Amino acid sequence: MQRIRVLVVDDHRIFAESLAAALAAEQDVEVMAAGSGPVALRCLERAAAEGRRFDVLLIDADLSGALTAEAGGAGDGAPPLVVRLRGLHPELRTVVLAERDEPRLAAVALQAGASGWVAKDCSLSRLLQVIRGVLREETHLPPALLTGVLRELTASRKHRSESERLVASLTPREHEVLRCMVAGLGRKAVAERLFLSPHTVRTHMQNVLGKLGVHSTLAAVALARRAGIGPVDLEQAAV
Missing domain, CATH: 3.40.50.2300 (Response regulator)
Incomplete structure (x- = not known):
């Protein structure tokens, strides 16, 4: 048995x-x-x-x-x-x-x-x-x-589809910045990782928020997660 x-x-x-x-x-x-x-x-x-x-x-x-x-x-x-x-x-x-x-x-x-x-x-x-x-x-x-x-699964699927559409509107660099945001990195840490100036990172972050239609980093991270976007690998050296 x-x-x-x-x-x-x-x-x-x-x-x-x-x-x-x-x-x-x-x-x-x-x-x-x-x-x-x-x-x-x-x-x-x-x-x-x-x-x-x-x-x-x-x-x-x-x-x-x-x-x-x-x-x-x-x-x-x-x-x-x-x-x-x-x-x-x-x-x-x-x-x-x-x-x-x-x-x-x-x-x-x-x-x-x-x-x-x-x-x-x-x-x-x-x-x-x-x-x-x-x-x-x-x-x-x-x-x-x-x-x-x-009903919940249907609504979740609709939200995910919309989130994926919005994330797809980002440029490759903005997508990198978003993944850093999902990892919880602040502006200075993102700048060091991507070899950018803090001012440039600030501009990218503003563009990300605008394209995603949100008003805060937390909202952007929540939307990214719905779209299946994970955090950047913090163990991996920046390229």
Whole structure:
């Protein structure tokens, strides 16, 4: 009998341990609980090093940084935890555990790579059905969420298309400056990296804001992220 290896990530210790115990009662399920993102990463890395990969991640929607960017250095946010975990372990299937049904967050979860969204108070049989379903490449959402999630995904696609159109209007140099802005670099740092004068960088930044139709660096960065523009590689030497 092939066993399903499940990792529960929730900072509510009693809930995580109770859920883990309930799942472990199933003959074909092996489960471990982690109370934070860093602990989950260590569990996954240790399991991979030992040749015992996890199959399914059950993660609390309200866990800090699970579905939204975490505050990082240099004014830039680290990617959501679900994105990082899926990037490091693409074979892992993710199911989000939620206190309440929120179409917007559920849509964000799907876009981040999650395969399912279930209520924390759902029955054990329902949770097992979802776990086994996502391993068959199925996507599981509560029926009551479907309309709202589809609406959110449609709106997100429209916003992304518009953002991509605006970013495409930038010159190559303005695009470089925008990526530096996404990385959280200030005018002086951008000037040093691109071997430009601060005055020239200021002009480029103003042009970027104007072409994107925004009035602040934060708004420009948000639009760039919607368009799929990542930060400039700070480890890479400027050319």
